[in-house]
Amino acid sequence: MNHKKRIRSSLFICILLLVLIFNTYYLQQIHELASPILLLTGLILLVLILIKFISTSITAFRNRKALDRDLMLPSIIYFFTLSLVAVNPVFLNAEFFQSKVKYRGCYEGTMNTGIILFRESGKFEYRHTGFFGITSFYNGTWAQSGDTLTIDYRSEVPEFVGEKMLLTEDWFVKMAPDNPSDIDRLFFYRGFCRGAN
Template structure:
């Protein structure tokens, strides 16, 4: 009876830990995109905490299985099996569940790579865009909006503050996004910063 209660408690704790870890990692794109402040950092910190906890449960489970190898049952092994599947998925699975896949397909993208910060912008087929800017000291900012393209001219309509490095009107020329809007400060940014394609990580 005592062993059954202990196994049930272990299964509940293991299932909760693995479920929290999987939910956070699968939906981290949206957590990063829409949350900020203490809530964002708390959920981000919870990912390594739950991952380490899974490893602890796994090691303890293996030890218990070895100790009780003459009197094993599927129920007794189940917490360790749950941990093993989650860890194997995390470390070795080529197929990753990601909430970003719930969004519209990316039609094209552009990237900026600086020495202390970098950014990428995704233009999706449903005419939405998202720009993710990261940098030193934990700088992390998202900008979203809608885009329209006529020929080689892009027009951006931001949900909030506009990105001053891009402005609202852009000419696609020479594999670069060249801001041409009237409000764009050409003196401050004389050269185009974003190039088409994936980030090359040259800086």
């Protein structure tokens, strides 16, 4: 493979990985097996870039007496990409450009995790990841009246969350649909997931 093809190949692989990482926020909104497949794709690309970086660095080292820009460029591109992934700057994820999260909740079951986000813009997001990484995503809008949060979904209502939640100091409490004064069950604790499952 000549130098120009190596440069094009390195740019293509690295840009593909960075685009995949940047769009993680949107890709996690795809139902079913898309999230685990995309995660596996990202890991494969990362390993490929690492192998290519080692390979191109060895080639550049062996030809160090006749080094030129075209021979060094693929190693530099791979190194820059690996550095970006390792440092993980906030602008590398599309979620950085979304409205700030006002309330965040997490449910950690034995084989599943649910994350709810109430954004300052009035948008609501619920991501449920189950067995084998199968994901369900629901979104809509929310409004607050005192300590009650009302959720209006764009599609069907997930039974796990419901349409009304009571906001306490430590929990989001699902309210029974027939009688809003009736507490259903505690599901989501407030804050980031703690990795308990």
